[in-house]
């Protein structure tokens with residue numbers, strides 16, 4: 001079966017900016033400076049400006065952004081860090097790499113983000129930080145999270161890997177806050193399929209606090225300011241200069257691409273209307289408050305998810321399941337002794353979610369086909 005609607009397609013986007021990318025790469029080739037340098041610095045300044053933060057520090061990946069943020073806060077062996085169970089593995093993996101313990105919190109079933117009402121019961125004397133994840137491109141409910149963190153003297157690291165440009169706007173008239181701007185540190189991923197994707201791995205940490213910015217900057221170069229002299233034990237995690245040159249070109253288009261994604265989301269919303277009343281259990285993405293959702297993913301809930309997914313694959317329509325097994329039930333975390341039933345909203349979401357194709361170049365005909373085939377499945 002020929003793929004009619006790929007789940008993701010980067011080639012159309014590349015075609016539209018190919019010359020610009022090639023000349024940006026040529027510029028780096030001319031200088032032969034491949035580690036840090038002016039391109040990385042320029043990207044850091046642009047991302048800081050875009051996120052309205054004072055500092056941005058380029059690192060090798062979103063996973064390293066999380067790891068370096070935890071290291072900068074001095075989080076280590078035996079410390080506990082609260083985070084949602086329904087997220088990509090890196091959110092918890094970075095905590096475990098440092099000998100710290102991830103403590104899994106259940107999610108809000110509407111937004112899939114960490115449920116602030118379930119945070120406080122998990123705090124102990126060993127808790128040091130909370131990592132809310134802005135999943136699928138919508139900010140977690142940050143006001144209550146920050147209020148708890150302040151009261152309990154905890155740090156907040158935003159995992160904004162999927163949410164560059166998303167805005168948290170709990171009140172209609174006031175100005176919103178951008179993803180990455182609200183916690184002590186914010187972490188971004190430029191993994192190729194992200195809304196702003198590099199041609200390989202890359203990431204960024206943003207913060208308003210100069211002490212933390214300096215720590216991350218030091219730790220990403222083995223804790224060394226002067227060559228071969230090491231103040232701290234860091235890691236090698238710099239944002240690659242070629243990736244920075246590519247990202248500078250692509251950042252110019254991010255707002256346009258985001259608004260295209262939002263239009264596709266609105267179109268899905270319209271196309272799905274009649275199915276919502278005829279099939280029980282189908283749910284479309286929920287936008288909380290007046291948030292600016294950047295639709296990194298368009299994730300619906302459906303009954304018989306695995307059968308539907310199989311049917312769509314046979315029909316040439318790509319989908320994905322983010323995430324099929326919540327983190328508290330992963331084999332590598334069996335030593336933490338969680339059981340099925342402990343975090344019911346995360347477990348239910350992992351059985352029901354289905355991510356549909358969404359990217360700026362997705363056509364109206366393709367979207368009509370996706371929805372029409374889903375309708376056909378439920379008519380069987």
Ligand SMILES: Cc1ncc(COP(=O)(O)O)c(C=O)c1O
Nearest residue numbers: 061062063088090161189190191
């Ligand atoms: C929520 C979340 N956190 C962390 C990461 C890690 O980012 P990276 O793949 O750039 O290491 C990702 C992306 O893959 C992610 O989606």
